[in-house]
Amino acid sequence: MTAAPPATFTRDTLKALRQGTASGDILAEQEIVPGLRFVPDPEAGMRGRFSSPQGRLLELQVTHTRPARWLGLHLRLDLGVSDDIALIGLAARIAAPQAQAVRPCIRSGTATGFVDSFFDKTIAALPRPLLHLDVLETHGAHPVLHDPAPWRELVLFLPTDDFRLDLHDLRVFAA
Amino acid sequence: MSPTPPDLAVVIPVWNDEAGLEQLLGQISRLTAVSQVVVIDDASERPADPARLGWTAERLGADLIFARNAQQRGAGYARNRGLAKVTAGRVIFFDSDDRFTPDFAHLLAELPSDGFDFCLFAHADSRVAATGGWGPLPDDERLWERAGAFGALNDLPSGKVPELIQLTAYPWNKVYRTDFLREAGVRCTEIMVHNDIELHWMSFLRASRILVSDRVAAVHVVHCGGARLTNRNGAERLEMFRALDPVARAVAEAGPDFTLPFARFTMALFHWASGLIAPELRAGFSARIRMFLAQHLTPDAFARIAAADPDLAQRINVRLAWQPEGEPA
Numbered sequence: 001m002t003a004a005p006p007a008t009f010t011r012d013t014l015k016a017l018r019q020g021t022a023s024g025d026i027l028a029e030q031e032i033v034p035g036l037r038f039v040p041d042p043e044a045g046m047r048g049r050f051s052s053p054q055g056r057l058l059e060l061q062v063t064h065t066r067p068a069r070w071l072g073l074h075l076r077l078d079l080g081v082s083d084d085i086a087l088i089g090l091a092a093r094i095a096a097p098q099a100q101a102v103r104p105c106i107r108s109g110t111a112t113g114f115v116d117s118f119f120d121k122t123i124a125a126l127p128r129p130l131l132h133l134d135v136l137e138t139h140g141a142h143p144v145l146h147d148p149a150p151w152r153e154l155v156l157f158l159p160t161d162d163f164r165l166d167l168h169d170l171r172v173f174a175a
Numbered sequence: 176m177s178p179t180p181p182d183l184a185v186v187i188p189v190w191n192d193e194a195g196l197e198q199l200l201g202q203i204s205r206l207t208a209v210s211q212v213v214v215i216d217d218a219s220e221r222p223a224d225p226a227r228l229g230w231t232a233e234r235l236g237a238d239l240i241f242a243r244n245a246q247q248r249g250a251g252y253a254r255n256r257g258l259a260k261v262t263a264g265r266v267i268f269f270d271s272d273d274r275f276t277p278d279f280a281h282l283l284a285e286l287p288s289d290g291f292d293f294c295l296f297a298h299a300d301s302r303v304a305a306t307g308g309w310g311p312l313p314d315d316e317r318l319w320e321r322a323g324a325f326g327a328l329n330d331l332p333s334g335k336v337p338e339l340i341q342l343t344a345y346p347w348n349k350v351y352r353t354d355f356l357r358e359a360g361v362r363c364t365e366i367m368v369h370n371d372i373e374l375h376w377m378s379f380l381r382a383s384r385i386l387v388s389d390r391v392a393a394v395h396v397v398h399c400g401g402a403r404l405t406n407r408n409g410a411e412r413l414e415m416f417r418a419l420d421p422v423a424r425a426v427a428e429a430g431p432d433f434t435l436p437f438a439r440f441t442m443a444l445f446h447w448a449s450g451l452i453a454p455e456l457r458a459g460f461s462a463r464i465r466m467f468l469a470q471h472l473t474p475d476a477f478a479r480i481a482a483a484d485p486d487l488a489q490r491i492n493v494r495l496a497w498q499p500e501g502e503p504a
Contacts, residue, residue, distance in 0.1 A: 021285075053327030053328065055280075059326055095325070095389075127320045128310050128316060128319075128320075
């Protein structure tokens, strides 16, 4: 049997969201589709709603009762490990009525916790959607990406204040 | 949830653009939400009959109606004639050189079948695309941002109507509830150019519920030069006042919130048309502008404009003070 290409599960997760019209409250650590969940600062009193319009991924509306240290959107990755993979990339189309910054990273599970490998560029969310592209080299500054890991995630660190943000599209690729 | 049955008419005025019509019909044949296509040929040199291009209702997946004007009357007349033939509950006017984007199908999938008057969506302009962007022209882009019109589909709050009513590009591209247009008496002005001013402004002024989507659902390829109506610079431009007069009266009735938007729109239109219109017509155009402003601009309205935008008030005064050469001021 041939192994599935890298990120097959991830692509299916995003495809399910793109084709569906789910909506609801954002609940800590609960997957809104298999493989995608929000991880808020538990001390920040985060409240939020998400909806997934046709052909788009997510529209988010979030408030906090106290200053937040983080709010992550976690996407499970099934990249596997292969000497053939030299790049992990993401493409995101994102917008926000007020300018916002989103920091993406690849989180690799370890025996004692995890290691974050941040992409060099920060995603700018502006009123008119922009396409953001970035890649990490697995043989470069982030050797953890080349090592086997029990799990990996793409984490988008969302704004930590109150915000409205639309993630029109997100693609993850390995090459 | 079962999918909504197709209930959208596309009314297409066409003039000497068989190739564009052919491409557009190809796009429509892939849109399952379209139930009716009405093509009105505005007296093209060679009739732009879909049947002659090999299109049938079966191939299109929608009812197909074709009519041809005996003489060229402009897109406004063609759109009105097409609207009269519409039996679908929703309708969009789409020119033969307009193009849907894939987001149009997503928009239709989310759009309710009833309970709204029209849905406004965003456009992409080829002039923006040529600079590496994707979306409306910069002035319209700023209006979208100021209105905070954001998201795949939302109600437009009434307080934001005075912002988005100022959009200028491609005002015919909205998804209308057909009965709204008929009941509110909203139609195009039957003139060769600027026929859509009345359609656009009256839609906003008379609608009870407007939906807005930031989806870029149509793309417009702009050809500079050529014989397209957009590029005409003759006496037909002076007919814009046939569209502006009824809108000015409706704006006055709609209340002070619309005074400034309409003044900005008309002054920008006058400025744009002044640069386009043939030199021998400029004096007549300036005289018509002066007459229009004198007729519709009340002292109260002028005071509101002067308070909010002194520069605009100054430009209006210049127009009001215009005198033909040789005539004493």
